[in-house]
Amino acid sequence: MMAWIKVLVMVACLFPALVECRVRHYKFNVVMRNTTRLCSTKPIVTVNGRFPGPTVYAREDDTVLVKVVNHVKHNISIHWHGIRQLRTGWADGPAYITQCPIQPGQSFVYNFTITGQRGTLLWHAHILWLRATVYGAIVILPKLGVPYPFPTPNREVVVVLGEWWKSDVEAVINEATKSGLAPNVSDAHTINGHPGPISNCLSQGGFNLPVEPGKTYLLRIINAALNEELFFKIAGHQLTVVEVDATYVKPFKSDTILIAPGQTTNALLTADLGTGRYMVAASPFVDSPVPVDNMTATATLDYSGTLSTTTTRLTTPPPKNATPVATTFTNSLRSLNSNQFPAKVPLTVDHNLLFTIGLGVNPCSTCVNGSRLVGDINNVTFVMPKISLLQAHFFKISNVFTDDFPGNPIIAYNYTGTQPTNLRTMKGTRLYRLAYNSTVQLVLQDTGMIAPENHPIHLHGFNFFVVGRGLGNFNPKTDPMNFNLVDPVERNTVGVPSGGWTAIRFKADNPGVWFMHCHLEVHTTWGLKMAFVVDNGEGPNETLLPPPRDLPKC
Incomplete structure (x- = not known):
């Protein structure tokens, strides 16, 4: 009987909304998996065979233990991007900076406590170009009984943006290193691992976000792309930004979000249009003369009850060099700076x-x-x-x-x-x-x-x-x-x-x-x-x- 209780508690601790657990255990098996994107199949490095990888859930003040087992030919290390790692730099993850990498056939347990943080972060490989496919979300919920400083959403959705290469990314960067030139840009952008239908691969589906009229959704948006800043937009809808990089901000509305690689943005979406199907788009932002992947990743937002024959309402992403759009978004960001969440800005400089x-x-x-x-x-x-x-x-x-x-x-x-x-x-x-x-x-x-x-x-x-x-x-x-x-x-x-x-x-x-x-x-x-x-x-x-x-x- 006690063994069953222990198993139930361990399972529940993976989902922090269920119980209060001080220690959360995860196991990451780094493995190769064949996956199809852009009408081609290729083996990629993944965690637990998933792309994107599993979401790590925890609460503020929890201790997280992740056992990473390397089953691939590459050395690997995992970075918990944005976790402050107070006095636990050994668990930070960048190869040859805070640790030697985990060699093939070996394992390592990352052990860290989340102190004074809540919100959305990400984890990713931190060696070579393996973070092209080795990445996932970190969701840190507030302590039990502590509400969000914004209206409680009816549902929360993780949205991970990325890039996709038809070829092996390690071959891409190795060739560039050998030649001394810039590497080839990616072949597509992705939303939760899918580029959506594109001209040369119409059979490729996309991510679908079902919503119910009148309800509010917290979108936890992550840019896991290797090399490009991205605009994120949903046709016909405004988004209310409430957090970036796991810190609360003064809420503001925007129809377009700018998010750079490694950044996260939490935004409230209210399903206030009643019915229909709407395009979700992730497109590049670059305002300098450098090569860029021009492909726009698409997904769909579907209201419940919408007929399958309903035409998707499209949206026009900003031009890739839309600096005014990017600047307006960036300049709108301000810390919440409340009594509970003050902005402790250093006023003197050493x-x-x-x-x-x-x-x-x-x-x-x-x-x-x-x-x-x-x-x-x-x-x-x-x-x-x-x-x-x-x-x-x-x-x-x-x-x-x-x-x-x-x-x-x-x-x-x-x-x-x-x-x-x-x-x-x-x-x-x-x-x-x-x-x-x-x-x-x-x-x-x-x-x-x-x-x-x-x-x-x-x-x-x-x-x-x-x-x-x-x-x-x-x-x-x-x-x-x-x-x-x-x-x-x-x-x-x-x-x-x-x-x-x-x-x-x-x-x-x-x-x-x-x-x-x-x-x-x-x-x-x-x-x-x-x-x-x-x-x-x-x-x-x-x-x-x-x-x-x-x-x-x-």
């Missing part, structure tokens, strides 16, 4: 940093043009180490990294003007060191190196406040006068506008080594990444925990 974000060209004797495209921050192209940086930091292993990453550009120039004649970058595994509880203001400055571009920058281990944003070169004398230090939006991934800058602030209250990189996977591959090392504070509650016994070895 580290005032300026990081230039861009691309460069380095010599390559084996590449097509004798050169290779690279990414850089402050002209440093990051070199991945052979063992994890967190291990090197914790065990004080020398010659793995240096802590001399430049806090400002080594050579100042007109960042958004005429590009310099020298496009070469420096290479190194250089980190920037922060004392525990120190405060940071970081201005991320796009550059015209090769081409200006909107870079979604993700910081591991922390949330940050987006206090300012503008076009052109950041002016340290005048621009801070317009910073929002009252209710700026709080995020873990932020877009640096094409030909402009974004200013963020955060407190370094989480000891460990924390990756920061562009969430366009092509740019991360090219070296547009760096890491912060945060020293321990005082006492055990401000000290990095020791590594788990089953931590993978390199």
Whole structure:
């Protein structure tokens, strides 16, 4: 009898609306699976044979244990994108940053507690280009008895946006690395794993969202695409945005949502049109001269009782270069900043940093043009180490990294003007060191190196406040006068506008080594990444925990 009770409780703990469980167990089997998309069948790497992968459900303050077993030929690691990992950096997931990857036939248990967070996040592979198919949602519900700060929806729906390649994505990036050129763009975008009917594959179906008239739905929208920001739109309907990156925002209405890779947006949809079938669309946003997948992924929203012969009401996605639409959405985001959910913006700054974000060209004797495209921050192209940086930091292993990453550009120039004649970058595994509880203001400055571009920058281990944003070169004398230090939006991934800058602030209250990189996977591959090392504070509650016994070895 007791055995049956234990089984029932473990099953219920996977669905946090049923019972209050402090520990939630999941098992991720990383396996190959044949799947059909765009009228072609190919094997892909999946978790538990599902694409997208399973949703991880938990409540605020729960401990989550996920045993990942690697059954494929590739090394694997899983990143719990947006989970703060307080003192548990070993569970963060980026390969060679906080752990060595899980080798074929091996396993690792990710063990972390969700502290002070609720909302929608995502998990994904954090090695090679495997996150093209290895991804899924994280749904963190409030504590039992704690309501949402917005009207309770009748139903919640996870909507994961992605990209799809007909060919093997590892072959795509390997060929690009060999040639030194940019990789091929994807063949389609997807909504919950489906592109919807497209011209060269009319038999391919799409995701369907059934709704009932008068009811309200909370859409948990995630951009898991590798390389593209996306617009999301539903024909004939307004969406009320209530949360981004698992932090509540002041609600506002919009017919179009902008969401960059790694970002999440929760929006309320009221089924107020009574009847009919309506197109759901995900289309690319890019306002710079770079190649992009122009395919629009589609799904349908169906009111109950709608006849199968009913014509779908179409919607016109914004043009791919619709900067005003993107800017209007971005500028509408404000932290809720209520008594229960205050915006704790650092008002003093210990580290005032300026990081230039861009691309460069380095010599390559084996590449097509004798050169290779690279990414850089402050002209440093990051070199991945052979063992994890967190291990090197914790065990004080020398010659793995240096802590001399430049806090400002080594050579100042007109960042958004005429590009310099020298496009070469420096290479190194250089980190920037922060004392525990120190405060940071970081201005991320796009550059015209090769081409200006909107870079979604993700910081591991922390949330940050987006206090300012503008076009052109950041002016340290005048621009801070317009910073929002009252209710700026709080995020873990932020877009640096094409030909402009974004200013963020955060407190370094989480000891460990924390990756920061562009969430366009092509740019991360090219070296547009760096890491912060945060020293321990005082006492055990401000000290990095020791590594788990089953931590993978390199």
